[in-house]
Amino acid sequence: MCFPQIILNAFKQQKQVHLKSSQADLVTETDLRVETILKSAIRDKYPVHRFIGEESVAAGECVELTDSPTWIIDPIDGTANFVHRFPFVAISIAFTVNKQVKAPMEFGIVYSCVEDKLFYAQKGRGAFLNGEPLNASGQEGGITCEPDSDDDDEVRWQGLSGLCCIPDDMLCVCFSVRALGTAAVDMCQVATGGADAYYHIGMHCWDIAASSIIVQEAGGVVMDTDGSPFDMMSRRVIAASSTAVANRISQVIQAFPCRRDDEDQCRCICGGKGVNSV
Incomplete structure (x- = not known):
């Protein structure tokens, strides 16, 4: 079997x-x-x-x-x-x-x-x-992030911020939020163009190693949450449709200390x- x-x-x-x-x-x-x-x-x-x-x-x-x-x-x-x-x-x-x-x-x-x-x-x-x-979407402006389908911008803003802990600076460009509960598949959504960005702090190398090359080979970008080159042992990742989107996320993420996998x-x-x- x-x-x-x-x-x-x-x-x-x-x-x-x-x-x-x-x-x-x-x-x-x-x-x-x-x-x-x-x-x-x-x-x-x-x-x-x-x-x-x-x-x-x-x-x-x-x-x-x-x-x-x-x-x-x-x-x-x-x-x-x-x-x-x-x-x-x-x-x-x-x-x-x-x-x-x-x-x-x-x-x-x-x-x-x-x-x-x-x-x-x-x-x-x-x-x-x-x-x-x-093929990643190549999106450089608004990004895909949807716990709240309300059309009112203020209601949507409060809902996204409260439910997803998304930095306020990102909410104005975030259309909807999706989370499937598996880092590997979530990152692959960026490769399909179904999502424009994914970021995570605290996962492990086995969660993101395979999907990182899938995103890159689909034309997407993978980097550390501080904007430095991707390091799968760092336990921090941004996967995005473009460098512009990845950089924008890296500028507003409030990272926290996380022991490296190989430390x-x-x-x-x-x-x-x-x-x-x-």
């Missing part, structure tokens, strides 16, 4: 849910099983390749990027969605060599399982969704011990 089918079969079933670093940081037996299968299949063909996998790191493996070919794997991006049967759940796989933390990955794959949407890109060869070329290379982040059935 292929690993996407494992996820789909488990999607509607009762799940044993474990807590890792917080009440919102979840893992299921399916996360663990899919990562094990993926790593085993790749290792059989490429025995000297290295891995950075979300669940392996949670169990104490090192986050270490070397010159060796390295696969960066999130077996289920959107585990909270998976647990609550919200249909945005993705497998994210990136491949990198020579410590590529800032340059584009060699290739990236994001598969949105329930939607049956396969996003993929290879460096210098473009980005695709189910075989069709992807403490060998650590266990599985602090929680609770187990729940959902």
